[in-house]
């Protein structure tokens with residue numbers, strides 16, 4: 277079999293899968309190859325997230341996040357319906373538990389309105405009727421939000437694309453080198469210690485937490501590094517399986533770059549709390565030993581220290597939530613007082629790929645970096661699972677236009 281393709285894609289997370297599917301749909305006669313270093317798809321962020329189909333509550337109007345999330349919500353529900361995959365449009369409540377948070381709800385409400393989400397303001401008594409196990413002073417209800425299984429979506433996108441004889445997927449193959457020439461791009465992959473060279477007219481890298489690594493493998497120094505932030509979850513005891521009808525989110529702390537621990541109904545009928553956000557001791561160091569070389573790489577980055585300094589008080593709280601279940605539980609008890617640390621059970625953590633600039637700024641929006649023949653997805657944190665299909669369309673549009 278020839279090793280020359282029209283396009284090669286790196287990474288079988290939901291973005292790589294959506295790009296493969298979109299490209300194949302538009303170019304059924306082209307030869308397409310996807311390379312993934314793990315033995316199965318969705319092994320990292322895609323298979324370890326909260327499973328929420330976001331509606332776009334938090335994202336600045338006009339940002340790529342707000343546009344793609346809104347379109348992605350529709351696309352994700354439609355894909356699930358058409359392919360008989362699990363989903364539920366259960367809605368989400370953002371619950372204020374103090375007067376300070378009530379005043380911050382105004383800003384969120386205005387953002388929801390600008391993003392056309394049709395939010396509803398929920399009073400204390402309405403909240404009690406709606407969700408008897410949840411306490412709060414006031415809330416915002418966004419009915420559009422839902423839940424799904426992003427691993428199942430990724431698998432079905434790949435299955436749909438690989439029905440074509442022109443599409444192939446190679447698992448357990450890690451990309452080690454990317455060389456761009458005038459007439460093609462060459463990728464060197466390692467499959468169980470055996471090096472293989474493939475060539476393609478174009479390459480699209482969707483490598484998640486290794487996005488900056490692949491950019492550097494092409495000989496380019498990006499103006500950011502990916503910092504791995506671990507999100508720890510707990511699965512709640514079965515008596516909490518139906519603790520709420522909707523997803524329950526706290527009002528995000530403006531000091532904090534993440535959304536705060538939330539109560540999430542999961543496909544499968546159980547409930548999780550999480551995720552917090554602590555520095556991960558390696559890009560894929562979930563529960564196992566740390567990766568010292570990756571820790572060194574992250575800890576020697578000036579941008580990280582500038583970021584941590586900026587959020588120093590929140591950093592301490594996040595670390596506290598990681599070492600103390602009682603403290604973690606206290607964050608949830610603010611809006612669901614009946615949950616205790618004894619109700620916490622192990623649940624797989626996830627590691628977020630977050631681009632951080634040298635100046636210590638978390639890059640807020642989706643970011644792409646391209647050369648003549650290679651496009652890298654540089655920053656695709658949440659809500660990129662929701663937004664994967666619009667991201668894929670935008671990538672292929674850009675390639676078609678260049």
Ligand SMILES: Cc1cc2nc3c(=O)[nH]c(=O)nc-3n(C[C@H](O)[C@H](O)[C@H](O)COP(=O)(O)OP(=O)(O)OC[C@H]3O[C@@H](n4cnc5c(N)ncnc54)[C@H](O)[C@@H]3O)c2cc1C
Nearest residue numbers: 287289290291313321322325326328451484507626660662
């Ligand atoms: C804790 C957590 C909660 C989240 N919650 C939500 C949510 O509720 N809703 C939402 O919309 N988003 C959520 N997100 C974000 C969402 O999961 C990610 O934005 C999305 O999955 C990114 O997809 P991806 O394909 O870019 O990355 P990934 O899923 O990480 O896939 C990247 C793939 O590239 C492969 N790869 C990397 N390097 C190489 C190489 N050199 N050679 C070959 N293959 C390589 C990896 O093995 C991996 O399979 C969450 C993320 C986390 C971590």
